[in-house]
Amino acid sequence: MKIYSRMLFDWWKDVEGIKVPFNREYFKNFEEFSISVDAKSLKKWLFERGFPFSKYVFLYGDNSAMLTWKMVIKYCESIFHAHDLIIIDSSLEWALFYIHNDSIYFGKDVIFDRDKHGEKVYKINQIIKDAREKSRTES
Numbered sequence: 001m002k003i004y005s006r007m008l009f010d011w012w013k014d015v016e017g018i019k020v021p022f023n024r025e026y027f028k029n030f031e032e033f034s035i036s037v038d039a040k041s042l043k044k045w046l047f048e049r050g051f052p053f054s055k056y057v058f059l060y061g062d063n064s065a066m067l068t069w070k071m072v073i074k075y076c077e078s079i080f081h082a083h084d085l086i087i088i089d090s091s092l093e094w095a096l097f098y099i100h101n102d103s104i105y106f107g108k109d110v111i112f113d114r115d116k117h118g119e120k121v122y123k124i125n126q127i128i129k130d131a132r133e134k135s136r137t138e139s
Contacts, residue, residue: 027095027107035102039077046073049096049106051089056128061085061098066131080104090124 033045051057053070062083072079072087079085080098087096094108 026092026110026112028109028111029107031106031108033104033106035080035098035104042076042080043073045104046076049094055089056132057087057089058124058127059085059087066128088124090121090128092121092124 033042035042051069053068053073055069056066057069057072059065059067059072059079062085080102084100085098087098088094092112093110094106097105097107099105
C-alpha cells in the first residue's frame with residue numbers, strides 16, 4: 001500500500017494557486033476543504049464527491065484499512081481527526097489527502113498513463129480481491 005500512496009503525492013506542489021500534496025503528473029483538478037467547519041458540512045462535502053456508498057476505498061496513514069465510501073462519510077469525524085492520511089480507490093481515478101492542520105485536498109481527473117502504471121493498478125485490485133476473500137472466510 002505504501003508504494004501506491006507514495007506514487008500519488010509529491011509534497012506540496014503549487015497548482016493554480018492552491019498548494020496541493022499531489023504529484024502534478026497524476027491529477028488535472030484539485031479541490032481543498034477546511035474541516036474547521038461543522039461535521040455536517042464535512043459529510044455533505046464528502047457525499048458530493050459522488051462516489052457510490054458501496055465503493056471500497058483504501059485508507060493509508062498510521063494505520064491502514066479498507067472501508068466503503070459510506071463508512072468514510074459516516075465516521076469522518078473520527079477518521080479526519082489527528083493523523084495525516086490518504087484515501088484512494090482501486091482505479092486511482094482520484095485521491096483524497098488529509099493533513100492534520102484540518103485541510104483535505106482532493107485530486108481528481110487522473111491524467112497519468114494507465115499503460116505505464118497498469119501493473120500498479122493491477123496490484124491494488126489484487127489487494128482488494130484478497131481482502132474481500134479474507135473477509136468472507138473470516139465471517
